Amino acid sequence: xxxxxxxxxxxxxxxxxxxxxxxxxxxxxxxxxxxxxxxxxxxxxxxxxxxxxxxxxxxxxxxxxxxxxxxxxxxxxxxxxxxxxxxxxxxxxxxxxxxxxxxxxxxxxxxxxxxxxxxxxxxxxxxxxxxxxxxxxxxxxxxxxx
Numbered sequence: 001x002x003x004x005x006x007x008x009x010x011x012x013x014x015x016x017x018x019x020x021x022x023x024x025x026x027x028x029x030x031x032x033x034x035x036x037x038x039x040x041x042x043x044x045x046x047x048x049x050x051x052x053x054x055x056x057x058x059x060x061x062x063x064x065x066x067x068x069x070x071x072x073x074x075x076x077x078x079x080x081x082x083x084x085x086x087x088x089x090x091x092x093x094x095x096x097x098x099x100x101x102x103x104x105x106x107x108x109x110x111x112x113x114x115x116x117x118x119x120x121x122x123x124x125x126x127x128x129x130x131x132x133x134x135x136x137x138x139x140x141x142x143x144x145x146x
Contacts, residue, residue, distance in 0.1 A: 050140050056083035057139075060093060060100075067091070067102055069117035077142040078102065086134035093135040096124060102138065 051057045062076045070091060072078070078093070086092045088107040093100060094114055103114035103124070112126035126132045 050079055051081075052139070053081055053083040056136075057081050058136075059142075062102060066116040066118050066121045067104075069119075070104065071143065072102065072117070072138075072141050073143060075144070078138045079140040079142070080136035081139045082136040084137040084139070086137055091138040093138060095131070095133045095135050096126070097131050100135070105134065 047054070058080055059077050060080055062072055062078060063074055065074055067073075072091070080093045084090075086105050088105060090105050091102065092105050092114075093102055094105075095101075096114065101114060101124075103116055106113040106115045106123070112132075114124040114126065116123065
């Protein structure tokens with residue numbers, strides 16, 4: 001997401017129409033295989049499941065690899081909720097000196113940092129000279145596996 005020259009932000013719009021898919025009842029083993037269930041639980045509304053505050057929530061696509069250890073990869077979609085207050089250890093969408101970035105918010109000994117989840121990158125300290133705004137809290141990651 002980038003700031004446009006007119007000061008507005010580029011973002012994807014949120015379609016609040018229900019997206020319903022069938023949800024299998026029970027759980028799926030990620031370890032040892034178990035017999036499959038022969039019935040479904042009913043429709044699952046992905047909007048209701050993933051979006052707690054529709055009026056304050058938007059999607060943004062990730063570009064870059066600074067958050068790969070948190071399971072956030074280039075091309076993933078993040079669901080960001082602007083109504084949530086950013087807290088220590090949250091992954092947030094932040095504006096730092098006019099640029100959007102996704103990082104983990106760290107509060108340590110009265111100091112603020114935006115920490116990457118990739119050892120190839122360094123943490124960014126938020127100082128009094130920084131132009132910083134916590135734009136929203138990342139609540140979910142949509143990651144395609146195919």
